[in-house]
Amino acid sequence: MRLIYFFVLMLLPLLAFSQEEAFYIQFTDEDIRDVFTKIEDKYNVLFSYKDEDLSKNRITIKREKRTLLEVLAAIKDVTDLNYKVLNNRYVIINQNSEKDVDFNALDKVVIRSYLTKGIKKNSDGSYNIQPVKLGILPGLTEPDVLESIQLLPGVLSPNETATSFFVRGGASDQNRLIWDGITIYHKGHLFGMISPLNPNVTSEIKFINKGAHARYGERLSSVIDVSSRTDISNETTAELGFNGISADALLDIPIIKDKLNIQASYRRSYMDVFETVTFNQLADKVFESTKIKDIENGNNDFLFSDYNVKLNYKPNKKNRLYASVISIENQLDYSVNDSENNTSYTDRLMTTNTGYGLGWGIDWSKKISQTTTAFFSDYKLNYNFITKENNEQTSDFEKRNTIYDSGISSELRINVSENSNVTFGYQYTLKDVAYAFLNTTNLVFVLDTEDNIVQTHSLFGSYDYSNPELIDVSVGLRASYFEELDAVRLEPRLQVFKSIVENLKFQATAEIKNQIISEIDETILSDLSLENRVWRLADGSGFPIINSQQVSSGFIYNKQGFSIDVDAYFKKLKNITALSLGFLNPESNNFNIGKQRVFGVDAFVKKRFNGFTSWLSYSFNRSKSNFDNLNDDRDFTSKSNVTHAVSSAVSYKLNGFQLALGWKWQTGKPYTISQQDGDGLVFNEGINTGELPNYHRLDFSSTYSFKFSEQNKLKGKVGFSVRNIYNRKNLISREYSGNNSLNDPVKLIEKYALGITPNLMFRVYW
Numbered sequence: 001m002r003l004i005y006f007f008v009l010m011l012l013p014l015l016a017f018s019q020e021e022a023f024y025i026q027f028t029d030e031d032i033r034d035v036f037t038k039i040e041d042k043y044n045v046l047f048s049y050k051d052e053d054l055s056k057n058r059i060t061i062k063r064e065k066r067t068l069l070e071v072l073a074a075i076k077d078v079t080d081l082n083y084k085v086l087n088n089r090y091v092i093i094n095q096n097s098e099k100d101v102d103f104n105a106l107d108k109v110v111i112r113s114y115l116t117k118g119i120k121k122n123s124d125g126s127y128n129i130q131p132v133k134l135g136i137l138p139g140l141t142e143p144d145v146l147e148s149i150q151l152l153p154g155v156l157s158p159n160e161t162a163t164s165f166f167v168r169g170g171a172s173d174q175n176r177l178i179w180d181g182i183t184i185y186h187k188g189h190l191f192g193m194i195s196p197l198n199p200n201v202t203s204e205i206k207f208i209n210k211g212a213h214a215r216y217g218e219r220l221s222s223v224i225d226v227s228s229r230t231d232i233s234n235e236t237t238a239e240l241g242f243n244g245i246s247a248d249a250l251l252d253i254p255i256i257k258d259k260l261n262i263q264a265s266y267r268r269s270y271m272d273v274f275e276t277v278t279f280n281q282l283a284d285k286v287f288e289s290t291k292i293k294d295i296e297n298g299n300n301d302f303l304f305s306d307y308n309v310k311l312n313y314k315p316n317k318k319n320r321l322y323a324s325v326i327s328i329e330n331q332l333d334y335s336v337n338d339s340e341n342n343t344s345y346t347d348r349l350m351t352t353n354t355g356y357g358l359g360w361g362i363d364w365s366k367k368i369s370q371t372t373t374a375f376f377s378d379y380k381l382n383y384n385f386i387t388k389e390n391n392e393q394t395s396d397f398e399k400r401n402t403i404y405d406s407g408i409s410s411e412l413r414i415n416v417s418e419n420s421n422v423t424f425g426y427q428y429t430l431k432d433v434a435y436a437f438l439n440t441t442n443l444v445f446v447l448d449t450e451d452n453i454v455q456t457h458s459l460f461g462s463y464d465y466s467n468p469e470l471i472d473v474s475v476g477l478r479a480s481y482f483e484e485l486d487a488v489r490l491e492p493r494l495q496v497f498k499s500i501v502e503n504l505k506f507q508a509t510a511e512i513k514n515q516i517i518s519e520i521d522e523t524i525l526s527d528l529s530l531e532n533r534v535w536r537l538a539d540g541s542g543f544p545i546i547n548s549q550q551v552s553s554g555f556i557y558n559k560q561g562f563s564i565d566v567d568a569y570f571k572k573l574k575n576i577t578a579l580s581l582g583f584l585n586p587e588s589n590n591f592n593i594g595k596q597r598v599f600g601v602d603a604f605v606k607k608r609f610n611g612f613t614s615w616l617s618y619s620f621n622r623s624k625s626n627f628d629n630l631n632d633d634r635d636f637t638s639k640s641n642v643t644h645a646v647s648s649a650v651s652y653k654l655n656g657f658q659l660a661l662g663w664k665w666q667t668g669k670p671y672t673i674s675q676q677d678g679d680g681l682v683f684n685e686g687i688n689t690g691e692l693p694n695y696h697r698l699d700f701s702s703t704y705s706f707k708f709s710e711q712n713k714l715k716g717k718v719g720f721s722v723r724n725i726y727n728r729k730n731l732i733s734r735e736y737s738g739n740n741s742l743n744d745p746v747k748l749i750e751k752y753a754l755g756i757t758p759n760l761m762f763r764v765y766w
Helices: 002-015 032-043 068-078 145-149 277-286
Strands: 024-031 046-048 058-065 082-086 090-094 109-111 119-122 127-129 175-179 182-184 202-208 222-228 237-243 246-256 260-269 299-313 319-338 343-363 368-389 392-415 420-440 444-467 471-482 487-501 504-515 517-521 533-537 546-559 562-579 591-609 612-627 644-654 657-666 675-677 680-682 695-707 715-723 731-737 747-752 757-765
Touching: 024 032, 032 046, 032 058, 032 068, 046 109, 058 068, 068 082, 109 546, 127 145, 145 202, 145 222, 182 319, 182 343, 182 368, 277 757, 392 533, 420 533, 444 533, 562 612
Parallel strands: 046 090, 175 222
Antiparallel strands: 024 058, 082 090, 109 119, 119 127, 127 202, 175 182, 202 222, 237 246, 237 757, 246 260, 260 299, 299 319, 319 343, 343 368, 368 392, 392 420, 420 444, 444 471, 471 487, 487 504, 504 546, 517 533, 546 562, 562 591, 591 612, 612 644, 644 657, 657 695, 675 680, 695 715, 715 757, 731 747
16 A cells, blocks of 8 residues: 555656746856756757857846747856757757758757656657766766666566667667677676666767667667767866765866867775675675675675776868777676595686777868778686695686677768768678587586677668758668578668657658577586576578567657657567477477567656656566477467566656655566475466566655855765665565576576665766
8 A cells, every 4th residue: 555655656756747838047157968858848848969169158048038039048148059940849959050960960859858857859859868967866976877778668677787788679680789899708796787888978878679770789688878078178087986886087188179089997896805794784685695605604705896998089060080989897806615525626717808999070161071990809717626636636627608799881871952861881790609618627528518609791871851841751771691691681771750640740660680690598508607607600401590670669758848758569589599498398409499489568657846857667577488398389478478577767856956766566477387396396278378476666865965165166965865764674586596407406586676775986086
């Protein structure tokens, strides 16, 4: 009953929608972005602009009753900003009043402040997230890159990790993560609990869960395209901060005024020096059901770190260049000494991802521009289980997984007219992926190993037409040749955005995608079982190229800070693979080829008024899988299926204070039911016929931004958050292990979500 009462309270701001329009408006030394947000609410318009055009504008306008054009004229009088109003609805802003506004060069925003300030939804269905501008979100003291995405409709993380989330029923390895053009494979710090990307360095995130532009390939479900800062400041800036897990530093130094700067950041955990309540709660979840949690006298040394260095260079107005380096590292060293038997056991796990990126952008003319990028990504996972007797090594079980991913791409963009443009491009990638399971005593025994290379040549093109008075449409085609597989795949893309009546828009997408790299469950189970999935490449036979076909359609209603976004989708996946699981089929541990069908609906409602922002989202997902020689060839519920998910939040901002309260509820994941008999566990009811208990939790966040003094630039920010306030014990996984041979007993492993987890944050800027 208390939960129902709380849920009703969360919805009250949504029901407080008022039809009254206010035209009296006043601004006193306010940031131009906040000014645009208030104008959007009062005049029912949407602004589109480039952030660099807004610079550091702060404006003051006396209180008067004004029309929209009068407000825009007043802003133009006190800034260097020009405007263009399209269809009495869209306001295009740029800095140079003598230059025509290129509407097609901007992402057309249909909902600004989607969940909170700093998150926008574009007419092509993509989302733009700007962490430095991000308003407060429940449970987060800092704008975590991937945690923020998980609050969007259709994105779920049933395992409560930052990186292993499902997008519209797709597996987590179907999400492509890109940093400055570099593909990232690292699963996240603290075994996925923390994003591997430092949010304080991130400039902008583009999240695409449908209708991806033809330039994006490789993954089936989503693209998370992250860019670090590209602006060149003429002043040295720095940041220092810490939270309950790690500390970080950021430095931005201009080298040549308006032309060249260098940015550097470093983040490191400090649990090897001091363990906080926050870390202990996260560690309890991560190491649950492993020997680290089960053995009391073990010594556990764990740390993580990441750094990023970037050079931005603008030799003139037409050219832009950058060079970026990113490094992500996790280390675990766990040891146990058995003094009675004079033996010791050591687990060593190291996961690293190092990437290098280069980019060059050039404007050949007012209508023609080109972007060329190159990258190299090096991912390594190394795990060793070492046994010693009398201080001499007797065995070493080793697991390796390596990826060398490199590529180059070039894209030419031509503005054909005021309403249309075309894009052409070429991409080349080379992926070298290997894994090995070795056991060393006096000799080396190879338990399982593979090393494959696939080169991909891709041509893509897109035609975009944008006319707010008629229709927005984008038609694209991507053609890829996988050289070693001798296979060609065509991937058409379609996006449609159409105004039906005032404030009501129709959205639709259709696309085909292919994927050649995916994660598999390892065939050798270790006692540690923290990283039990490895990457591998398609080989054209046992592991074919995975194919996805997806369509979606829905509606968007947006008026005076009140937004409704509803979208239904259908996906078909072919050639997905699954391990047959020895406890279901004891005579076979082979991989099986299958297919998957997903139907879902995402709905989102938001209302802003008087400093409050409140939103409610709902997702329905029905996902079925079918594999040859599994479950008697009958359909069964996919492991990524979460039938119903609801989240609701309310936030409030007053001067430097921000508060947010959010509640999540969702049905449990499917699991395979077992029964106990005399010989152990047996499985007679098929795959994934059971469902875990419902999941729910309440989160809270608060932050306060302040100045140390009016006489200097030193600023600060403090924050406090609590996840799972009422300490709900959520069962999030019921799995089985121990079936490496017919003689091994099958064991049930149950894992639970985070308990009540507080966190603190403090940052200084200058």
